Amino acid sequence: MRNERSTEEVALGIRRRVFEHCIRNNGGYLSQACSAAEQLAWLYNEELNLGDPTLPMVPKPFEGVPSPSNPGYHTGAGYNGPAAPEFDRLFIAPAHYALVAYATLIEVGRMAPEGLEMFNKDGSSVEMIGAEHSPGMEVHNGTLGIGFSTAAGLAWGRKRRGERGRTWVYMSDGEVQEGQTWEAIAAAAYHKVDNLYAIMDVNRQQCDGAMSSVMDVGDIKAKIEEFGGVAVWVDAHKLDEIREAAKTPHRGKPLIILANSSPYRGMPTLQLRFPRLHYVRFKSEKERAKMNQEIARSLKVDPIDYEGAH
Structure with a gap:
């Protein structure tokens, strides 16, 4: 399915929707919408080759964890369409970007606006920190940093099976403080997993403050290249730069777009x-x-009328 709105309009809609939610609820993951809106809008509205959603527009309640006694269990990846060989797959690594991801799904017509009213409610699958059953999510990313590893493993398997679909991961720069990310880049390069793509929101922020004051990561691009990947810097808010970066040759290597954002x-x-x-x-x-x-x-x-909201 394709949305007829421009990607610029979708990005603005994401920011407006997250702003409204945070004002009504006296806070939230607001700055992530500022930094990530163009990136997620571009992925869903232009770049990803996805099939139609396979889950209801209004998300189901949480239906339990996978087990032999729970045959109806499903992940939230159904909002990205079926996991067919010809389609792309997306992993959203920073689970705290869930609010922005839900807003994106709504803006591109993959989830109903009513779904956001279920956000962080008891019994809801629309979690504040996205889990594997949350809309748009396929796996639980647990500790920040395992998303790229998960995507690398899937991309390797897909390449061995000859699937045409690509594997994308949306990640944040906080993940380069985790050793597992570097191991995954090295492994993907060694095994020539070039159907693996990532876009990294480099907003230089984390839960404890500025990245530079917690653990400075230095030259991310140079480090990625040392570990065998291909990296390209872009302005995260200039869509033409992101579009061109995605075309960068990277035969035998994963491609990571470093989106310098505010x-x-x-x-x-x-x-x-x-x-x-x-x-x-x-x-x-x-x-x-x-x-x-x-x-x-x-x-x-x-301005939002939030009288009576909490």
Whole structure:
């Protein structure tokens, strides 16, 4: 299925939807929408070759974990279409980007807006930290850093079977602080897994603050190349740069697009919170009202009426 809206419109819709949700709920993973909107909009609206969703537009409740006594179990990957040989597969590695991923699914017509009303509710599959049953998710990524490994293993198997579909992983720069990521890049390069692609949101933020103040990772591109991958820097908010980067030759090697992003893109008032942007919870009703007005003005929408919301 293809969405008729432009990718720019989808990205703006993602930011607006996440903004509305966070204002109504007194906080949330707001800055991730600022940094990731164009990347996820581009993946879903242009780049990925996906079939039609196989799950209901309104997500089902949580139906339990996989087991012999639970034959009806399914993952949330059905929102990305069937896992057929000709289609691409997507792994969303940073599970805390779930709110942005759900907003993306809604903006491209793969999930109903009502699904977001189930966000982080008891018994819901629309988890705050995405799990394998959450919309758009195929596996539980557990500790940050295993998403690229998971994708590398699947891509290797798909290549051996001769499947045409590619394997994509959406990841964050915090994952290069994890050794498993580097092992996966090296393994993929050694086994010539070139049907493996990634786009990394390099927003230089993590839960404890700025990356540079927690554990600086240095020159990410040079390190990826040393481990055998191909890496390309782009401006995360310039779609033409992302489009061109995806065409980079990488025979026998995985391709990783490094998307240099801003964690307050489109919502400049969030810069007042820098570097504490991982999860934005408003410190007072005064701050909530102020950000409601200022962010709405930046996104060219009306302020959110959140009377009675919590």
